[in-house]
Amino acid sequence: MNTVELVIIGGGSAGMAAACGAYEAGVRDILILERDKELGGILLQCIHNGFGLHYYKEELSGPEYAERWEKKIEEYGIAYRLDTMVLDITADKVITYTNTVEGYTKVRAKAIVLAMGCRERTRGAIHIPGFRPAGVWTAGTAQRYLNMEGYLVGRRIFILGSGDIGLIMARRMTLEGAEVLGVAEIMPYSNGLPRNIQQCLRDFEIPLYLSHTVTNVFGKDRVSGIEISQVNQKFEPIAGTEKRFDCDTLLLSVGLIPETQLGQNAGVLLSPKTKGALVNDINETETEGIFSCGNVLHVHDVVDFVSEEGLHTGKNAAAYLQNKLMRAEEANVSAGAGIGYVLPQRVRKTLAEAVTFSFRVTDVKKNAELLVKVDGKVVKSVKKRQMIPAEMERITLKAEELNDLQSELVLEIRED
Amino acid sequence: MIDITIIGAGVMGAAVAYYLSRYNCQVVVLEKENDVAEGTSIANSGIVHSGHDPKPGTLKAKFNVEGNRMYPDLCAHLHVLFKQTGAFVVAVNEEEKQILQVLKEQALDRQIPCQEMDGEAARQIEPNLSDDVIWALSLPTTGVVDPWEITLGMMEEAVLNGCELRLNEKVVAITERPDFYEVTSENNGQISKLQTRYLINCTGVYGDDVYRLLEPELDFFITPRKGQYFVLDNTIAPLVGRPIYPVPSTVGKGILAIPSIHENVLLGPDSEEIKDKENVDTDRARLAFIRQALTKTVKNIPFDKIIRSFAGLRPTPSTGDFIIREEEKHPRFIQVSGIESPGLTAAPAIGKYIADEIIAAATKYGLKTNYQNRRKPLRLAGLSIDEKNKYVQADARFGRIICRCESVSEGEIIDCIHRPVGARTVKAVKKRARPGAGRCQGGFCEPRVVEILARELGISPMEVMFDSQRSPIFVGETKQAKGE
Numbered sequence: 001m002n003t004v005e006l007v008i009i010g011g012g013s014a015g016m017a018a019a020c021g022a023y024e025a026g027v028r029d030i031l032i033l034e035r036d037k038e039l040g041g042i043l044l045q046c047i048h049n050g051f052g053l054h055y056y057k058e059e060l061s062g063p064e065y066a067e068r069w070e071k072k073i074e075e076y077g078i079a080y081r082l083d084t085m086v087l088d089i090t091a092d093k094v095i096t097y098t099n100t101v102e103g104y105t106k107v108r109a110k111a112i113v114l115a116m117g118c119r120e121r122t123r124g125a126i127h128i129p130g131f132r133p134a135g136v137w138t139a140g141t142a143q144r145y146l147n148m149e150g151y152l153v154g155r156r157i158f159i160l161g162s163g164d165i166g167l168i169m170a171r172r173m174t175l176e177g178a179e180v181l182g183v184a185e186i187m188p189y190s191n192g193l194p195r196n197i198q199q200c201l202r203d204f205e206i207p208l209y210l211s212h213t214v215t216n217v218f219g220k221d222r223v224s225g226i227e228i229s230q231v232n233q234k235f236e237p238i239a240g241t242e243k244r245f246d247c248d249t250l251l252l253s254v255g256l257i258p259e260t261q262l263g264q265n266a267g268v269l270l271s272p273k274t275k276g277a278l279v280n281d282i283n284e285t286e287t288e289g290i291f292s293c294g295n296v297l298h299v300h301d302v303v304d305f306v307s308e309e310g311l312h313t314g315k316n317a318a319a320y321l322q323n324k325l326m327r328a329e330e331a332n333v334s335a336g337a338g339i340g341y342v343l344p345q346r347v348r349k350t351l352a353e354a355v356t357f358s359f360r361v362t363d364v365k366k367n368a369e370l371l372v373k374v375d376g377k378v379v380k381s382v383k384k385r386q387m388i389p390a391e392m393e394r395i396t397l398k399a400e401e402l403n404d405l406q407s408e409l410v411l412e413i414r415e416d
Numbered sequence: 417m418i419d420i421t422i423i424g425a426g427v428m429g430a431a432v433a434y435y436l437s438r439y440n441c442q443v444v445v446l447e448k449e450n451d452v453a454e455g456t457s458i459a460n461s462g463i464v465h466s467g468h469d470p471k472p473g474t475l476k477a478k479f480n481v482e483g484n485r486m487y488p489d490l491c492a493h494l495h496v497l498f499k500q501t502g503a504f505v506v507a508v509n510e511e512e513k514q515i516l517q518v519l520k521e522q523a524l525d526r527q528i529p530c531q532e533m534d535g536e537a538a539r540q541i542e543p544n545l546s547d548d549v550i551w552a553l554s555l556p557t558t559g560v561v562d563p564w565e566i567t568l569g570m571m572e573e574a575v576l577n578g579c580e581l582r583l584n585e586k587v588v589a590i591t592e593r594p595d596f597y598e599v600t601s602e603n604n605g606q607i608s609k610l611q612t613r614y615l616i617n618c619t620g621v622y623g624d625d626v627y628r629l630l631e632p633e634l635d636f637f638i639t640p641r642k643g644q645y646f647v648l649d650n651t652i653a654p655l656v657g658r659p660i661y662p663v664p665s666t667v668g669k670g671i672l673a674i675p676s677i678h679e680n681v682l683l684g685p686d687s688e689e690i691k692d693k694e695n696v697d698t699d700r701a702r703l704a705f706i707r708q709a710l711t712k713t714v715k716n717i718p719f720d721k722i723i724r725s726f727a728g729l730r731p732t733p734s735t736g737d738f739i740i741r742e743e744e745k746h747p748r749f750i751q752v753s754g755i756e757s758p759g760l761t762a763a764p765a766i767g768k769y770i771a772d773e774i775i776a777a778a779t780k781y782g783l784k785t786n787y788q789n790r791r792k793p794l795r796l797a798g799l800s801i802d803e804k805n806k807y808v809q810a811d812a813r814f815g816r817i818i819c820r821c822e823s824v825s826e827g828e829i830i831d832c833i834h835r836p837v838g839a840r841t842v843k844a845v846k847k848r849a850r851p852g853a854g855r856c857q858g859g860f861c862e863p864r865v866v867e868i869l870a871r872e873l874g875i876s877p878m879e880v881m882f883d884s885q886r887s888p889i890f891v892g893e894t895k896q897a898k899g900e
Contacts, residue, residue, distance in 0.1 A: 005540075035817070035820070083816060085817035085820060087815075087817070087823060096801070098804075098815045098816075098817060098825075099807075099815055099816065100808070100812035100813060100815040100816050101661075101812070101815070102815070103804070103808035103809070103812075103815045104801045104804045104805050104808065104815065106801070116447075118793060119855075119856050119859060119860065120856070120857065120859050122723070122724075122855075122857040122859060123724075123857065124647070124722065124724030124725060124857050125722065125723060125855075127700075127703060127722065127725055129698045129699045129700050129703065130699075130727070131696065131699045132698075132726060132885065133694075133882070133883075134881075134882030134887040134888065134889060137859075138859045140859065141859045141860075141862060141863065144863050145863060145889075146894055149863060149876070150893055150896060150897030151877060151889075151890040151893055151894065151897070152890060152891055152892040152893065152894055152896045153889065153890060153891065154891055155891050155892075167526070175694045176895060177895075178892055186806070194542070196467075196715065215700070216697070217697075220694055220696075221883070221884045221887040222886060222887050222888065224880075248891065257488035261651060264651075289744045290487075327680065384593040398444070
């Protein structure tokens with residue numbers, strides 16, 4: 001069995017950045033395993049603009065953004081395998097993968113970065129009742145058909161869920177000549193980025209039905225219509241509020257779930273909140289030498305932050321391989337009032353470097369204050385005009401702000 | 417003149433075709449849908465029942481017991497996955513415990529192995545049994561099978577031995593002539609007629625409607641009885657190791673937890689008599705009821721691991737029993753109607769009975785001397801790396817995984833397309849090789865399956881159907897693809 005210093009599972013934005021981060025920190029024996037026919041991951045089907053604003057200070061399409069990282073991978077001469085599926089990872093870092101060239105192959109890694117991204121929540125997982133005809137797709141699958149294969153899945157579309165992919169698809173399908181009849185969102189607020197609500201729905205006068213969900217699907221062979229209903233505060237449909245739409249397609253943009261199955265095989269422990277791994281400030285999971293970053297760790301809404309997270313993770317995986325990693329006792333990081341989740345979940349104490357925390361609020365917060373408490377004491381507070389669950393927030397704490405950390409760091413929201 | 421025509425390619429039609437294909441006779445199967453196993457056979461519990469449950473003296477009891485005994489050898493012969501899991505019928509109070517006694521007597525009368533135990537002992541074996549369970553009847557000969565796979569296996573071997581399967585042929589008229597029947601069928605507006613000596617009605621919920629094409633005065637009718645299910649992800653440890661039945665009620669065997677042959681657990685079915693024979697929709701209230709009802713017998717149900725819900729229809733006969741007979745008024749018209757549960761279990765026994773005791777006995781058809789066995793479907797799951805690599809060396813496409821949830825390679829998908837009774841649709845591929853049956857429900861693999869189907873069948877992706885002939889995936893090409 002071959003041994004590789006660092007194996008990266010997934011060649012999307014997170015995996016490519018992790019590889020670059022590790023390379024720049026001096027690791028040369030790196031192998032990226034990618035299941036698709038090219039590097040880039042989900043970026044390749046995101047042909048719209050809006051990528052790179054933070055990282056490159058310019059607006060790129062998904063493929064353009066991916067290409068910049070692919071070029072770096074090529075320039076560094078980092079090895080990768082395409083059309084390659086990883087089937088298993090063990091706790092002692094033996095990876096089984098397969099492709100048409102090598103067949104079923106095992107390789108031993110000294111460190112692993114999990115960068116498999118996420119998958120879309122399906123109709124089955126949210127129990128949409130009704131018939132089960134052709135014409136119900138997750139928005140990402142329809143996006144792949146449209147942008148990569150060149151086929152249109154429908155002409156009269158209804159979209160459930162106001163996640164960003166759903167919004168982007170509403171615009172994309174409209175531009176392709178399809179009619180988007182509406183978007184239903186079970187929450188009382190949208191789950192997409194505000195700019196997408198404006199540019200993908202309002203600009204095209206596509207109605208958004210907040211506090212609504214799909215309660216029936218009609219059509220035995222191909223979707224012939226759907227029914228939506230308003231929901232109450234417990235998200236139960238309210239009888240008498242049903243509206244029927246005649247359409248041939250229902251697209252679902254109802255959430256993304258980290259694709260963690262491989263990590264679980266290796267015994268990586270998961271957070272029930274993020275559904276991704278539990279990690280410390282260098283994104284190392286609770287299994288030593290197995291790291292995680294990008295959408296498999298927690299679902300991001302901006303790729304630039306994925307790249308940053310990947311670079312940071314790769315750099316630290318390198319330090320781990322080079323025995324340069326500073327090990328220290330770890331303190332817990334918790335989500336307090338108003339915070340849905342915060343990452344990392346653990347942070348090394350007596351750390352001589354700044355740590356960036358990522359979090360999402362539980363619901364829309366207006367004119368609220370974000371408090372950082374170290375062992376019960378507020379060490380930092382930031383006033384925010386608005387925070388919404390759809391937007392991942394970040395806060396960086398300087399090394400000196402973490403100096404006194406002994407047992408717990410809590411992020412919480414104080415509202416007036 | 418065709419010797420025998422079977423209407424319907426569900427598990428029942430497939431079983432009749434399979435047992436007839438051993439004889440020297442010409443057999444045609446007419447199926448109105450785009451694949452085999454599209455009616456009752458597509459959506460049921462997949463249990464090979466022991467035979468303890470049907471009322472004494474019924475055809476259900478007779479064929480259930482016989483079918484159960486046939487399954488292990490039949491599946492081994494056809495290379496169909498089968499697992500004798502055993503089953504528990506569980507009681508939660510004294511009254512139910514009394515009913516278990518009746519079932520036990522019934523089982524013993526039929527020489528069905530069984531054993532009683534208290535709730536504690538049952539929970540030792542099935543830790544997720546509800547704490548309320550006080551008594552259990554263990555039925556070790558119960559098994560699980562994939563109803564799609566057994567239907568396909570029997571039909572494929574029948575076709576291999578000369579049986580002709582005609583898909584998308586809906587029978588619209590039957591005329592009785594002195595020595596034969598004339599059967600008119602329609603395929604997309606195209607009318608065809610055939611002449612057949614024997615006609616066998618295996619049409620599930622349509623059993624009465626099809627017979628009515630020949631006979632205006634029916635002595636039975638079929639009511640579709642809907643059952644809804646949840647499917648749990650197979651990446652978690654199965655909730656139960658064997659089907660768990662509550663004590664039966666007047667409307668059936670109750671709501672079960674069933675470990676499927678593919679290690680998903682099915683939760684269901686409920687039971688609802690409906691009118692529309694095409695109505696397989698699911699509804700919120702019924703699914704909520706299933707969740708509630710199950711908590712009586714099983715605990716720790718991971719409802720957050722549900723990947724799908726579905727509904728199927730059982731053909732419930734007004735007579736209360738299977739209707740299996742050569743019609744007196746219509747010689748050589750063989751009725752196989754009302755094959756509701758335990759129909760999947762009984763199907764091989766019924767098929768064999770019809771082939772051997774009704775048809776061969778009357779016609780003296782001889783047995784084939786050149787009978788062909790079905791080739792084993794290529795299935796890499798469970799093989800060692802070295803064994804898998806032997807496949808890859810022969811064809812590199814066995815090294816490319818198309819469905820990551822169920823680990824299905826491109827080679828396996830190609831195999832299921834090019835076999836007799838090959839897959840022609842996305843759903844047909846799922847029924848044979850399982851891409852799309854996992855937790856992502858086809859989100860990842862469906863575009864790849866569409867591409868493979870188009871390439872292997874030599875058609876445009878625009879022509880690839882999801883399931884029926886009226887279920888296209890695509891409605892057009894994008895502006896860019898069209899060069900606009």
